[in-house]
Amino acid sequence: MYYAYQRRIDIIVDNIEEKDEIDNQIDSFKNNNEFKIEIKNLKKSFKVKDKLNKNKEVELSVLDGVNLNIKSGEFLAILGPSGCGKSTLLDIIGGLSNQSDGEIFIDGKPVDGPGLNRGIVFQQYTLLPWKNTLENVAFPLENSFNKKKRIKIAKDYISLVGLSSFEDRYPHELSGGMKQRVAIARALAINPEILLMDEPFAAVDAQTRATLQEDLLKITEKYKKTVVFITHSIEEAVFLGDKIAIMSSEPSTIKEEIKIPISREFRIIKDFKSSTEFLRLRNKTLGILKEEVIKSQEISKSSFPNEEILTEEGI
Ligand SMILES: Nc1ncnc2c1ncn2[C@@H]1O[C@H](COP(=O)(O)OP(=O)(O)OP(=O)(O)O)[C@@H](O)[C@H]1O
Numbered sequence: 001m002y003y004a005y006q007r008r009i010d011i012i013v014d015n016i017e018e019k020d021e022i023d024n025q026i027d028s029f030k031n032n033n034e035f036k037i038e039i040k041n042l043k044k045s046f047k048v049k050d051k052l053n054k055n056k057e058v059e060l061s062v063l064d065g066v067n068l069n070i071k072s073g074e075f076l077a078i079l080g081p082s083g084c085g086k087s088t089l090l091d092i093i094g095g096l097s098n099q100s101d102g103e104i105f106i107d108g109k110p111v112d113g114p115g116l117n118r119g120i121v122f123q124q125y126t127l128l129p130w131k132n133t134l135e136n137v138a139f140p141l142e143n144s145f146n147k148k149k150r151i152k153i154a155k156d157y158i159s160l161v162g163l164s165s166f167e168d169r170y171p172h173e174l175s176g177g178m179k180q181r182v183a184i185a186r187a188l189a190i191n192p193e194i195l196l197m198d199e200p201f202a203a204v205d206a207q208t209r210a211t212l213q214e215d216l217l218k219i220t221e222k223y224k225k226t227v228v229f230i231t232h233s234i235e236e237a238v239f240l241g242d243k244i245a246i247m248s249s250e251p252s253t254i255k256e257e258i259k260i261p262i263s264r265e266f267r268i269i270k271d272f273k274s275s276t277e278f279l280r281l282r283n284k285t286l287g288i289l290k291e292e293v294i295k296s297q298e299i300s301k302s303s304f305p306n307e308e309i310l311t312e313e314g315i
């Protein structure tokens, strides 16, 4: 089953003309830089209205000295309590917003805005409702390729995510899982070296999610993408991540990094999720995260369903 799937991926990948070029770029990069992304003492605060005096603005400190190094080709999963600043961090890596302080480097260069080296899959569905699947995936290529080439590239990536027979469907005609596949194809179509993903599978059913997870692992391994993947699911983080970064409650820092010492091949083929090692890593991660979720609940006095949060895979 795995080999049949791998063959399918191989055939599709071989058809993508830019592959060799990307591989060369990645190899040359690997020789020069230890880390693809370096985040040093990153801080971010927002001006918000004072709760007691609506005419007054106060500083809300969200990120308070985040340090992270992500190697080229590494899959980093980020976990943290709701509202701790995960999306804020991803936006800054994506160049969509600026940090208040600290530094962030990609390939050793400071980030100063969005770029084609980063593909983003956002927390909410962001497909253009008036464009069909093919047009949505081809859209970011408009400034880079002629129409024929755009369609060829878009078709290749749509095929890669298994949606070839849905090319002419509009977003409202697609299921949640399909929409996420389109969003992933669109992010991959620009051939980014880095994929930034913000809870991309949160809204799909468990079965679809498991399939999407496996597909993502295979695709990112095949293309040697560097991935930053935000999730609320501990199991998803342990399955996908080469490394997990656990963020503290706000104002956030990286509380702990956990390495997942299991090869991706083993994770996919050997039913890693049923292994005792998986359970061990899951429980270790849960233990660390639990403390932060409780702290965050105390801070926000929110009405999260406590028991459910701490025992289910979602947090
Ligand atoms: N533009 C903004 N202006 C003011 N406050 C903001 C802004 N964007 C985010 N925040 C605040 O920053 C904090 C972190 O938000 P963020 O969306 O990064 O959290 P998160 O960890 O992604 O949460 P979730 O897990 O629920 O998606 C929250 O308190 C949020 O209200």
Ligand SMILES: [Mg+2]
Pocket (backbone or CB within 6 Å): 086, 087, 088, 123, 198
């Ligand atoms: Mg978020």
